[in-house]
Amino acid sequence: MIRYMLKCDQDHQFESWFRSADAFDALCAQAQVSCPICGSEKVAKAMMAPTVSTTRVTGDTPSAQPDPAPAQITSHTSPLAPDQPAPEQIERAMARLRAEVEQNSDYVGVEFADEARKMHAGNAPARAIYGEANFEDTKALLEDGVPILPLPFLSKRKMN
Template sequence: MIVFDLHCREDGTRFEGWFRSSADFEHQREGGLLMCPQCGGGQVEKAVMAPAVGRKGNQLVEKRPAQSASAKAVPMDAQPQETAVATMAPLSDEAKKALVAMAEIQRKVLEKSRWVGGKFADEARSMHYGESEAQPIHGETSIEEAEQLIEEGIEIAALPFPVAPPDAVN
């Protein structure tokens, strides 16, 4: 997985997105699948990202005096207590309610669906061509394989929220 900082050109919101690859990001962007979490706009692009470059081992650590009585001296190589994940405007109450409702709908749909894991494309084809009984399934497949299924006329849909395999759930 790769994490990109993203930027909405419509309202300026910055947020992060996780993708399988740069090509996956481009495919989703070109397909209109990326939306701003704040305004719902589709003008999403990569934001400028600062690389996280560590200090060289041969560099001297500059010791600076504490700026206030409450400040503590922390060695340069000390691990931070907390890590900032992303800076993003808080979601509105309406957006939160919508996400909760979507998650609940997905949960109910998946209760009646069978997990097929990485065999999703094979199972979908088998049902489409009448080789096995049609039933709701969910699983994993590559973007390329999903595109091939669609080209064959097999109806599929991406789930809005990630799903953990049943054997990986506590």
């Protein structure tokens, strides 16, 4: 892992970790690195002091150098980009999605994989269903070409 101090075209500074220098370059080339303050994808490495470790470790001798201060964001704006929804908006949208799925689909529970396979084979009437499936069943359905999608919420059966 490698840590870089980064800077966007709006002069916001922030730090981020990457698997390697090549991974950083590849992500930047694909516009996958963006400023957490303004959302700009025009990001470059900023100057930073090198981290130097000593080879000698002494028992209880305090370090000659103080611990480095944590990196700070240099702007006083919200950490979310302006076009990002607030967490409350996301929760409301998820609740609406859940209500829509529950209203317009049949819950088949743990029989989801069997029911989806029957519908795909033409042995059961086609309809919108939702339910639960383990990893192995999900993988098998996808490998067999059964069109399924995960839902971004947990089953009510598993909720406390």
